[in-house]
Amino acid sequence: IVGSMASDGSFQQRLSYTTLSDLALALLDGTVFEIVQGLLEIQHLTEKSLYNQRLRLQNEHRVLRQALRQKHLEAQQTCRPHNLPVLQAAQQRELEAMEHRIREEQQAMDRKIVLELDRKVADQQSTLEKAGVAGFYVTTNPQELTLQMNLLELIRKLQQRDCQVGKAAL
Numbered sequence: 399i400v401g402s403m404a405s406d407g408s409f410q411q412r413l414s415y416t417t418l419s420d421l422a423l424a425l426l427d428g429t430v431f432e433i434v435q436g437l438l439e440i441q442h443l444t445e446k447s448l449y450n451q452r453l454r455l456q457n458e459h460r461v462l463r464q465a466l467r468q469k470h471l472e473a474q475q476t477c478r479p480h481n482l483p484v485l486q487a488a489q490q491r492e493l494e495a496m497e498h499r500i501r502e503e504q505q506a507m508d509r510k511i512v513l514e515l516d517r518k519v520a521d522q523q524s525t526l527e528k529a530g531v532a533g534f535y536v537t538t539n540p541q542e543l544t545l546q547m548n549l550l551e552l553i554r555k556l557q558q559r560d561c562q563v564g565k566a567a568l
Contacts, residue, residue, distance in 0.1 A: 406457065420532035421549065429555045437522045447509045448476055455507050460499045466496055507544050519543070 424430050470489045477485045516538075523546065526534035533549045 408434075417532045420530075421553075423447070424529070424531050425556060429551065430529060430531055433525060433531075434553050434557065436555075437525060441518060444514065448514060451509055452511065455503060459503070462500070463497065466493060478542065 407456050470493075473485060473489070474482065520536050523536045527536070529554075531549075534546055537543065537546075
């Protein structure tokens, strides 16, 4: 959910005084700051894990491509010249089939990543809703998601300011 605030001020106009008051009350004891920090750490770990899974898949595909190229090269080197066109046509079909399978695996991985990130967003929304943070509930509405991202950014900025004030007091 963590995002950035709209520079045009549109998100401030959508926040009612009640929402801001409720948010301020929820932030008083510092628990919400800790929850947001925990959610952010979980999000970063999840993103890193998904990124590494995708990298592993890409590396597996690179190895498959190299192995197939090597296999084709060796077959061509031992092939009789009059059979070469037939061999090359068969190899082209094999290459196309493998590239098709690779594309399907990459698309399946990307769908898995999007679903996992969507689940994380819903988990974050649910956690913040249960913690009583105003403006948070499970939704997929893009406008509401943007509002929630802006609220989170506001919370994080307040948290940073609070930390800076605390350090200055020491």
